[in-house]
Amino acid sequence: MASIVEGLGFAPDAGRLSMERAMAEVRSARAVVIASGDARIVVVAAEAFDPVLAGVLAEAGATDAALVLPAPRLNKMGAPRVQPGAVVLPHLDAARVAHLSLKPDARIDAPVAPATPAQAAALELLAQALVLPAAVTCAVPEEKAAGLLTVTVDDILSFRAAEVASLAIVGRAPVPLEGAPETEFVVFRGGEGLRDQVAIIVGRPDLSRPVAVRLHSACLTGDLFGSLKCDCGDQLRDTVRRMAEADGGILLYLDQEGRGNGISNKMRAYALQAQGYDTYDADAALGFDLDQRRFDFAAAMLRQLGVSAVRVFTNNPQKIEALKAAGLNVVADQRVLGRPTAENVRYLASKRDRAGHYIDFEALAARAPD
Structure with a gap:
């Protein structure tokens, strides 16, 4: 028997559907999986990363944890880059993630590796979802990641x-x-x-x-x-x-809103402007380029x-x-x-x-x- 999708004569774009759902997941503080070839990483928006999520990932056996940040944020933190980078996270520490992703005067205190294609795509996913451009990524055993939504790098970049x-x-x-x-x-x-x-x-x-x-x-x-x-x-x-x-x-x-950053990030930038930052320095401190x-x-x-x-x-x-x-x-x-x-x-x-x-x-x- 034909499925309802086939019966209606509708051929959905699976990639776009996955991306739309992934945007909703990260905005709702849930993890998603990003696939790049055979590689898989679990991604959580840094702004949603709390001790509960850290504990869940640790219990699932997470390895290779990193905080992925865009170049403007890394430049402000004393680690000049022209591309995104991945700050090594020896431990899944929610307080440290919050400090490194949000504090305007935070400095890099760990090695920074070039972002992988999947990690760079995670920042694009967050940008489309209008959340802070900072992602916690890690590797989790496949059976432990079962049930999480998977979206591919190509799905994200073509959206x-x-x-x-x-x-x-x-x-x-x-x-x-x-x-x-x-x-x-x-x-x-x-x-x-x-x-x-x-x-x-x-x-x-x-x-x-x-x-x-x-x-x-x-x-x-x-x-x-x-x-x-x-x-x-x-x-x-x-x-x-x-x-x-x-x-x-x-x-x-x-x-x-906010040169493409979204209203929540615009308010974060306004808070920094109240501390003396100009409009572009405030955006850079949050990880944004001059204009998104x-x-x-x-x-x-x-x-x-x-x-x-x-x-x-x-x-x-x-x-x-x-x-x-x-x-x-x-x-x-x-x-x-x-x-x-x-x-x-x-x-x-x-x-x-x-x-x-x-x-x-x-x-x-x-x-x-x-």
């Missing part, structure tokens, strides 16, 4: 591209906005792991000509609550207003909406280059300025000086409140 390829519109409706009454929200499923993305079509842009476009990464603190630490909310509302007053446009509202975001799926959203040429509203050269690399014709780019505040001026200067954002402080000063 982002598969999500872009599967991008699809799942809902759309008119949503009148203040100052932009003729506006439609179009919801896409796909792009970033297990999250929906939204295109806001303002007015009636002429798709036969270059369309005004902004790629706006979600910022809960700035967009919704008016945080003074950034200029995101100002940029969001200013872009919609300008589009409404001109020939319309499309704003992509992308679920990429990718924009290939944003270009795919625009193409599905019939857009081939754009005038992009951004200060970020990475977004411009990403749209070009994805095959869109970027005919012009325009700046989007918020209001300078005592709380965000250092942040804006860091984006200009360290990430090459096009931010004119004289123009900003002209927008400062009296």
Whole structure:
């Protein structure tokens, strides 16, 4: 008798399914197995590693334990690397794992080996799951790991591209906005792991000509609550207003909180900023590069909406280059300025000086409140 899957004529992508489940497992503080050829490692997110998990793994006969950290974190800890590394763990000590993975002033106190392909893939899995990029890995006898979800390195590394390829519109409706009454929200499923993305079509842009476009990464603190630490909310509302007053446009509202790090890691970075770190040093102390975001799926959203040429509203050269690399014709780019505040001026200067954002402080000063 045919299975229900065969009966429905549905051929699931086993690799994507394994990856989706693995993301849910690590977010729920459970271990998974990552397979690379004949090699198998058990992986636990360091942020979830506690004495109970340490005891379970020790009782299962775990060997070759290591804490896998990305290069930015290792560099901050005095062990310069350009690739991830694996800090040897002679004992499964939860307190030590927490210290090495989270404390901003922690220093490396054990040998660091190059990360294996499976260990490097573990960090990509954690990044997709939006948890701290630090993984406890070990070898466990096969019979002891029975029942744990297994995902392969190839499953992990191919997941982002598969999500872009599967991008699809799942809902759309008119949503009148203040100052932009003729506006439609179009919801896409796909792009970033297990999250929906939204295109806001303002007015009636002429798709036969270059369309005004902004790629706006979600910022809960700035967009919704008016945080003074950034200029995101100002940029969001200013872009919609300008589009409404001109020939319309499309704003992509992308679920990429904290430059792609997720809201929990963004708050960890904010806590470090309160101690004096700038925005990029805070991210590096947590193990993140300057910017974790990718924009290939944003270009795919625009193409599905019939857009081939754009005038992009951004200060970020990475977004411009990403749209070009994805095959869109970027005919012009325009700046989007918020209001300078005592709380965000250092942040804006860091984006200009360290990430090459096009931010004119004289123009900003002209927008400062009296």
